Amino acid sequence: MPQRYAYLGPQGTFTEAAMRSFPGADEAEHLPYATVPAALDALRRAEVDLAVVALENSVEGSVPTTLDELATGEPLQIVGEAHLPVSFALLVRPGTDLGDIKTVASHPHAQPQCRRWLAENVPHAEWRAATSNAEAAQHVADGHYDAALAGSFAAARYGLSVLAEDIHDVADAVTRFIALRRPGTPPPPTGTDRTTVVAFIGEDHPGALLEILTEFSMRGINLTLIQSRPTGAGLGSYLFWIELEGHVDDARVGEALMGLRRVCADVRFVGSYPRADQVRPEIRRGTHDQDFTEAAAWLASVRSGHA
Amino acid sequence: MPQRYAYLGPQGTFTEAAMRSFPGADEAEHLPYATVPAALDALRRAEVDLAVVALENSVEGSVPTTLDELATGEPLQIVGEAHLPVSFALLVRPGTDLGDIKTVASHPHAQPQCRRWLAENVPHAEWRAATSNAEAAQHVADGHYDAALAGSFAAARYGLSVLAEDIHDVADAVTRFIALRRPGTPPPPTGTDRTTVVAFIGEDHPGALLEILTEFSMRGINLTLIQSRPTGAGLGSYLFWIELEGHVDDARVGEALMGLRRVCADVRFVGSYPRADQVRPEIRRGTHDQDFTEAAAWLASVRSGHA
Numbered sequence: 107m108p109q110r111y112a113y114l115g116p117q118g119t120f121t122e123a124a125m126r127s128f129p130g131a132d133e134a135e136h137l138p139y140a141t142v143p144a145a146l147d148a149l150r151r152a153e154v155d156l157a158v159v160a161l162e163n164s165v166e167g168s169v170p171t172t173l174d175e176l177a178t179g180e181p182l183q184i185v186g187e188a189h190l191p192v193s194f195a196l197l198v199r200p201g202t203d204l205g206d207i208k209t210v211a212s213h214p215h216a217q218p219q220c221r222r223w224l225a226e227n228v229p230h231a232e233w234r235a236a237t238s239n240a241e242a243a244q245h246v247a248d249g250h251y252d253a254a255l256a257g258s259f260a261a262a263r264y265g266l267s268v269l270a271e272d273i274h275d276v277a278d279a280v281t282r283f284i285a286l287r288r289p290g291t292p293p294p295p296t297g298t299d300r301t302t303v304v305a306f307i308g309e310d311h312p313g314a315l316l317e318i319l320t321e322f323s324m325r326g327i328n329l330t331l332i333q334s335r336p337t338g339a340g341l342g343s344y345l346f347w348i349e350l351e352g353h354v355d356d357a358r359v360g361e362a363l364m365g366l367r368r369v370c371a372d373v374r375f376v377g378s379y380p381r382a383d384q385v386r387p388e389i390r391r392g393t394h395d396q397d398f399t400e401a402a403a404w405l406a407s408v409r410s411g412h413a
Numbered sequence: 414m415p416q417r418y419a420y421l422g423p424q425g426t427f428t429e430a431a432m433r434s435f436p437g438a439d440e441a442e443h444l445p446y447a448t449v450p451a452a453l454d455a456l457r458r459a460e461v462d463l464a465v466v467a468l469e470n471s472v473e474g475s476v477p478t479t480l481d482e483l484a485t486g487e488p489l490q491i492v493g494e495a496h497l498p499v500s501f502a503l504l505v506r507p508g509t510d511l512g513d514i515k516t517v518a519s520h521p522h523a524q525p526q527c528r529r530w531l532a533e534n535v536p537h538a539e540w541r542a543a544t545s546n547a548e549a550a551q552h553v554a555d556g557h558y559d560a561a562l563a564g565s566f567a568a569a570r571y572g573l574s575v576l577a578e579d580i581h582d583v584a585d586a587v588t589r590f591i592a593l594r595r596p597g598t599p600p601p602p603t604g605t606d607r608t609t610v611v612a613f614i615g616e617d618h619p620g621a622l623l624e625i626l627t628e629f630s631m632r633g634i635n636l637t638l639i640q641s642r643p644t645g646a647g648l649g650s651y652l653f654w655i656e657l658e659g660h661v662d663d664a665r666v667g668e669a670l671m672g673l674r675r676v677c678a679d680v681r682f683v684g685s686y687p688r689a690d691q692v693r694p695e696i697r698r699g700t701h702d703q704d705f706t707e708a709a710a711w712l713a714s715v716r717s718g719h720a
Contacts, residue, residue, distance in 0.1 A: 289718065290718040291716075291717060291718030292715075292716070292718070317631070320627060320631050321631070324624070324627050324628065324631065324672070354712075354715055354716055355716060360712050360716070361668070363708075363712060363715075364705070364708035364709060364711070364712050365631070365708075367707070367708040367711050367712070368699035368700065368704045368705065368707075368708050369698070369699040373711075375715040391676070392675035392676040393675065397675045398671070398675065400674075400675075401670075401671035401672075401674040401675050402671060404671070404674050404680075405661075405667050405670060405671050405674070408599075408661055408670075408682040409598075409599070409661055409662060409667070410598060411596065411597040411598030411599070
């Protein structure tokens, strides 16, 4: 039976494009969902085998809905990630010229990333919100709006023309998408992995964050993302979304996570998975797996008196 | 066959008094040695089963010879300690009065600890050095000097009288003695233990000491002594003599020592043994043995996918 992959729809979104980059996508059935929680709930209910959602955007930051769902909802596990350049196309009905454009529709996320381009090229056009860039394209096809900002891959699907491509205000901006499965054994280490955990601060106290950071820094573990969020359980109750270089099977990562587990009210493991950018961590003196193995053997010999 | 206990002699020294406080001393044969290295070498050569030497004095600090012997000589292991109050008696030949005293002999360590008392009570007496306080007493008995600063317990042995007791310039000053054996299984934890290690810094670098201190502080381990010493292998090569609260069998101590082992050029375990003052460490949230056990079980479940 083919696998079923969920994504934030409708068809033609960047999320669909990201989903198609994950292994097995070609053979899988693709199911669009209207919201991030709907896609994740479908995965939790086992209606699909994998779900793809956006986690962060290098211009606008993390996606709060995704973070909150994964931090405090029924657990799911990140098994992969994809980075897609933030680059839009201006889609119009065939025959439309720049001078004809009075309205431009897009998802609210797209507008700030194309603001300068719009001001320079269609200064008199008004912007209209859509629930997704794909829906904006649909509205253009239907004749409601004159142009849509969307991925160029959406043009064919909606019978539109690409009037301009590679539209973005910030060079090298990317959106990071994650592939999720129900909890299980993490994918094996590749040497270029990332690990995501959520650390819950029970009783807030001075130095709480430093305590957490020290668990990583003293084992030479580089963090790639840290973000505090309220847990929803009242003022003063908060969590840290933490991403780090390395795999939970690495000795240095394992010991740091055990340290976190000891000093935090709770820790949720969200996943260890290959990095899309394949950046290899610099492993500091004394933090290789064999250093931990050697130190454990030494301690055992000291304790038993066979040093 | 009775055990043989070595101590820094001659008979009548504070070290002998400390040695007599260790378990089994009553049944053991007592062998005085002229120097600390001689006593330790006798232990290394298995001529004795236990050796007692001074490690530090709360007025004058650590005893360099003892530190260096244990840090860089053939390994020995501390199995116990004793604290003796630093308090001297003025020993004279029977019939001598304070006014008759023109010379006072003692080990060089004793003189600074009694300087004020001497200035007030025998202001015109000259001080003479002896290789031990007991030897000073012998010189008084022989008629070479008029008085000796020594433990009051030395009086009977040398046929002298105690002219004054409880002589010390600093209240509550103590000398700390240690009992050593050849390396073996440490004495079992008592809940009020101390652990001694030597950390060798290979290539000196900024933050080397902070790295070491962090291994202990983040696991809530209190240090009771830290002292840097040259290793004798050239400028820039140095070691830290480190004493801490807890036993090598404690999970928090074990993990800290493994951390030290990973980040230092070398680590020598010198012993885990009951504290003479029976001070119980305050164990911080998240650093009890069961916290480490629980965290390890959690990590195992995460790695295997059975979380």
